[in-house]
Amino acid sequence: MKKLVSLIALALMSQPALAEEAPKWSLAIHGGAGTLDPAQMTPDKRAAYEADLQKALDAGSKILADGGSAMDAIKAAIIIMEDSPLFNAGKGAVFTWDGTNELDASIMDGRDRSAGAVAGVKTVKNPILLADTVRTQSEHVFLVGKGAEDFAVSKGFAVTPPEYFATPFRREALERLKAEKLSALDVDHKFGTVGAVALDSQGNLAAGTSTGGMTGKRWGRVGDAPLIGAGTYADNRACAVSATGWGEYFIRVGVAHEICSKIRRPEPQCGVVESDDGVGGHVECRSFRALSQERAQAAADAVMADVKELGGDGGVILVTPEGHAIFSFNTTGMYRGRATSAGVREVAIFGGEEKASKTPDH
Template identity: 40%
Template sequence: MVGMLTATASAEESRWAIALHGGAGFASPDMAPEKVEQFRVALEKALAAGEKVLQSGGTAVDAVQQTVMVLEDAPYFNAGRGAVFNAEAFHQLDASIMDGGNLDGGGVSAVKHVRNPIRAARLVMEKTPHVLLTADDADQFAKTNGLEMVEQGYFYDASSWAEFQQWSEKKNGVAPKAPSYPLNESAAVAEPTDTNFTCGTVGCVALDKHGNLAAATSTGGMTGKLPGRVGDSPILSAGTYADNAGCAVSGTGVGEQYIRHAIAFQTNWRVKENQQPVADAVQDCLDKVLNPGDGGIIAIDHDGNMALQYNSGSMSRGWSDWRGNRGVAIWKEPLEK
């Protein structure tokens, strides 16, 4: 049982809980201390954003959106700013959000210009009868509805670019000198901060004081993906799911595997129909359904029980609840300030 953190809730009033992830992967234990600190601060900032919403009596949907937006804005994760490059050296982003109170949800895939794809996903949920919009039409929908739009260069990160160059050299025998879009001068001379960390998809699950669950996930996909490839993150039941009668789930890892096995829905089904504790449901999906190294899952049930588990080398993550349980981690043990 790798990287498990669980908490058992009682029937206290005004309970709330939140868990987030910044992606499963294989972070080297030899990562530079200053890089570890950067990740710790970013995780703490995102966690605090969600805590603030929940502690003040806000909704789980607002909490997961605010948390994911902080992670999208940080350059250390594969979502929003810092997203990985596809095979043609540009970025296409995916995101989804789901409300466990009514099973409403929305997602966007392959967007190129929305600064915060999770905001666009929520607009799909609340402003349309649909569940998923894609590519240029999703970008236009976001723009029409007043979301902040950016050029591709906004998403550039030197570490993600170095990872793409390594991928390209291994696959094609040559590393491109520049992305397929123009860079400003400061980005063009930026050096990668660390190549020992595989950044990942971001996600959040929450329980609010009203007893409602929500989940959200956002990603840049996988380095070297074919243009137009869509992973699990924008797909309800695959990478994201929330149901007040079961649990809220966000996944991170090999997207095709999460789609094939409907991992987010299957986790919820195990809790809701099979009456499994949330930690057991998550662990069974990791051990019995997915392959070793496929990734991780975070989940919260309607009682505030949390599970943050993975079968890869690491998973950046954070958790907090009304009882004072709180922490952030990359490897097994919580990070210390």
């Protein structure tokens, strides 16, 4: 019998390889989670949300199906939702206490963990694109306020007038909050933050998140959406995550990074296998077993349970290197969708609406 010098390598050799039927690409999106009431969801309203979710899903899916990158796919999906007045990002963002729209966004590439983020910008139509420009065309990760806007102008971004972002629905929410002395949670029955995560056919992961924050926010408040590790995280060794919810709690838990750290696989282990005659040998390396969908779901659910225990609510989307596209939320609903090269295609709003289809476990 050959003797395996490394006991770790011996254990790893018994693990199965990745199944061939795993999706070549995978995409998940969200448009906010919160206390959604089915009784208040009219057929027309539901159709409008589902149409924009599908439009975003289609935009990202086409890029991935054509062999494009995960980074390009998530930007395409998020731009659709930033441009829709239905979501709290870009056009349709909530108002601050002072009656302005302040936008936050972040993006991360799982290949090298490069990241970019902006917060408190008021003149950029698509903050996700500015966040990506911070990632690719600056030595920084996070820019805020006027500095971020000055950087945008220096990189050729058009200055978008304030009236572009404003919508009557969001203004009414601010007026009601002030008149009735309500909290942001009383007027924001859902957290309309948008996000996308993807795995491309080259095996790379990416994540992005964009938001207008909370109605009536003051003093330059910033939530989790633009914070790398809280609202956004991507690492090819683990997963890509985008979050939506009560940002203060997501920051305290470090939700996005916490999920990835729970499911990150160790690096491949190697050991020397000696020949039968004891002379010479060779090195063999084996990777750990691929992550199952159940384990990834359990990791996300555990972190969201931690958020709930502290008093926060919301949800996350994630995609793993195996192509599992997963949702986890502790609210009544989350505007969401997912698509994979294995044939999964769906959008949903309330809990339990997903189809029975799953990406393969290994």
